[in-house]
Amino acid sequence: MRQGVRLGAKGRGRGLWLATLIALACVIPGCVAAALVGGMAESARRQGSHTVYAEYEGLKGKTFAVVVATDRSIESQYPGLSAKLMQRINTMISNAHAQMPDGATAGPRVDRLLRVLYNHPQWPALPRKDVADLLGVERLIVVDLAAYRLNEPGNAHLWDGAAAGTVSVIEADSAVSDEAVFERAISVTFPDTTGVMVTDMARQVVHTELSNRFGNRVAWLFFDHEEANEIKY
Numbered sequence: 001m002r003q004g005v006r007l008g009a010k011g012r013g014r015g016l017w018l019a020t021l022i023a024l025a026c027v028i029p030g031c032v033a034a035a036l037v038g039g040m041a042e043s044a045r046r047q048g049s050h051t052v053y054a055e056y057e058g059l060k061g062k063t064f065a066v067v068v069a070t071d072r073s074i075e076s077q078y079p080g081l082s083a084k085l086m087q088r089i090n091t092m093i094s095n096a097h098a099q100m101p102d103g104a105t106a107g108p109r110v111d112r113l114l115r116v117l118y119n120h121p122q123w124p125a126l127p128r129k130d131v132a133d134l135l136g137v138e139r140l141i142v143v144d145l146a147a148y149r150l151n152e153p154g155n156a157h158l159w160d161g162a163a164a165g166t167v168s169v170i171e172a173d174s175a176v177s178d179e180a181v182f183e184r185a186i187s188v189t190f191p192d193t194t195g196v197m198v199t200d201m202a203r204q205v206v207h208t209e210l211s212n213r214f215g216n217r218v219a220w221l222f223f224d225h226e227e228a229n230e231i232k233y
Contacts, residue, residue: 046229047229049228049229050226050227050229051224052226054221054222054223056221058139058169059093059102059104062103062104062137062138063105064106064137064138064140064141065090065140066089066090066141067086067113067123067131067135067140068085068086069143070082070148071145071146074145074147074148077148078148081211082145083114084211086114087110088215089143089215090110090113091110092216092219093141093219093222094106096225108136113135127178128140129177131170132170139170139171140172141168141222142168142169143165143166143167143218144165145163145214146166147162148164149161150206150207157197158195158196158198159190159191159198159201160189160191160194161189161190161207161209162188163189163211164185164187165214167185167186168182168183169182184221186214186217188214189233190209190233192232217233
């Protein structure tokens with residue numbers, strides 16, 4: 001697995017910009033120059049981004065599908081959450097690999113995937129290999145959403161969104177087709193500050209941002225992508 005980050009065009013541009021600042025420092029008195037260059041360099045770092053590599057690279061040349069298993073209590077409180085996450089994650093991974101391209105292709109279209117799962121409501125209890133065969137894919141990405149809330153526990157007046165779960169990958173064409181070959185824990189929160197009252201922000205805003213953040217963190221495990229240096233989640 002590749003580690004670290006690499007500089008793109010933006011990174012090279014920032015490098016040239018910093019070189020100009022250093023040259024400028026040569027004609028400005030010492031303390032002032034140091035403060036100027038240091039402050040502007042820190043500002044550039046905060047506003048910049050870096051490339052993060054995929055943690056799992058086994059989708060290359062394979063068909064895949066993402067399924068989301070959600071506790072009934074969560075789904076009853078947030079109807080459609082599982083479908084929304086499956087739509088977002090499948091689409092993000094599929095679009096990213098379509099731009100490479102590296103032979104990784106989504107199995108069934110998301111609408112068909114949802115229809116197949118709807119027609120087989122017992123799928124969460126099936127062996128993972130059987131679910132992969134049901135969807136006709138070689139790689140099954142399973143997201144187990146264990147926790148999802150919008151409010152601070154016991155306080156309906158404050159937003160304190162949190163989502164947590166695990167992501168695992170089943171390689172259906174391998175000798176260990178029912179065992180996860182990759183696992184990661186994912187957790188995100190929103191808002192980014194405490195004490196946000198329900199009167200300060202609409203419920204749908206919190207719900208949408210929290211679910212999008214969780215979906216992003218899952219999808220990003222499977223393709224190289226750019227992240228802001230000071231991303232909030």
